Amino acid sequence: MDRIARIGVDLAKNVMQLHGVDAAERVVVRKAVSRDKFLEWFANRERCVIAMEACSSAHFWARRLREMGHDVRLIPPQFAAPYRKGGARVKNDALDAEAICEAASRPQMRYVPIKTAAQQGVLVLHRVRLGLVEERTALVNRLRGLLAEFGVFLPQGINRFRAGFVEAVEDGSNELPGLTRTALLRGWARFSEIEGEIKWYDAQIAQHAREDHNARRVVEMFGVGLLTASAATATVGDARQFRNGRQFAAWLGLVPKQNSSGGKDRLGRVTKQGNEYLRTLLFQCARVTVTAARRRKDRLSRWIAALSERVGHGKALVAVANKHARVLWAILAKGERFNPDYIDMRRAENDALPRSVTH
Structure with a gap:
């Protein structure tokens, strides 16, 4: 051969x-x-x-x-x-x-870095936890729907479900048959069991985030918690595979689709490509960040608050998630620490120059 x-x-x-x-x-x-x-x-x-x-x-x-x-x-x-x-x-x-x-013969082909067994092990925790959260959501919706068949209506929200389900089932004024009450309470027992499993996985993920030096620096970001920090470090691995934060944000699907031709730029909705789990977590972090930005006085928070007023809450969420992705890349690839008052001196110097010099 x-x-x-x-x-x-x-x-x-x-x-x-x-x-x-x-x-x-x-x-x-x-x-x-x-x-x-x-x-x-x-x-x-x-x-x-x-x-x-x-x-x-x-x-x-x-x-x-x-x-x-x-x-x-x-x-x-x-x-x-x-x-x-x-x-x-x-x-x-x-x-x-x-x-x-x-x-593989193409010289410009992009490749996926090979994950270590340790990285995949951490991601197993996240994937099992995500499956349990989805199972809990399905169970809550099922139990709420079954109660509605008997005229017992619970408000939406997991916290309200926890507070009112058992009381609603044990209320003697409704028309729930005795066997039905027993079946629904068994569903509540399953719900409690899933809750305990999720808490165990949360504790393991939090421990990983506290022990990993990269995750500890990621947690310093405004609006980012232990869950996102652990998922980011385990998913990305070596962030130096991306040339800059913009490329990393594009890999996560946080940039608009392009349909540009003839010198005309046409931008659409975000692509939603890449890692769906990490992108979802960054959007959740963006919700917290946008909500809390009005109570903070640092440079980043002032920018977020002004952006939200100018373009609306929905577009601001996308912009902040994109910003989080770029900051995340800088932390993982360059070893930098999060600074909410950071100023890009090169851009500031270019903006200060006369237009004839910069263009």
Whole structure:
């Protein structure tokens, strides 16, 4: 077999599809390998570039292949899809592996950093907690809806549900049958159990945020708590993969969509691409920040308050979330500390120059 220079791998649960080319871009291998034989197949090969989509189990396989000395690269799925022959209408494992191999040949291709086992371990806490929160929300909605069938109406909000559910079920003046009351109280017991599980995960995540030196600096940001700090440090890893804060904000989907042509800039809604969980947390932090900005006197808070009055609450939330993303990048990539009165001296000097000098 000719020496493999680059190989694309389409990962799956049981069978991995391989597509390899040599230095002259000639196809030298096209085959399927079982999961049990996957690492063994690469162990007998010389060092080469191995490209995979950043999907389930990709980081695990990448770590193992990197230990063998291979150059492993993870490609976002949306970047590999355009290289698939036949487009969206034709799809199989062999075409996917070939598209991944072709995408990895592009000199300007962007890759996903390989996460460590420790990073993935922290993210497990966040994902399980998120699932429990979703389960709790579904259970609360179900119990509230069942009570409404008997004319018992509880106000919306998790705190109001906690305060009024048991009293509403045990109220003898309503027409709830005895067995129904028992069933609803069992639902309340399940709700309490989920609440206890969420508190345990909150405590573990808070402990990680307090022990991680990057997370401790992130917590200093205005409006950012332990949950967001832990998620940011575990998700991003090495923030130096982004050239600047603007690129990091774009990766999180906090920049407007562009439909620009002919010298005309047309901007739409935010793209909502990238990591949905981290973007959601930054939006929640933005809500707290915008609400509390009117009570603070630092430079950042004054800017947020003025922005909210000028463009409205909704647009201000997006702008503040974008600002948080850029500050987060500066903290993680440059090791800086959060300063609400920070002034960019280079921009201030340019603004002070006459227009004929700056343009």
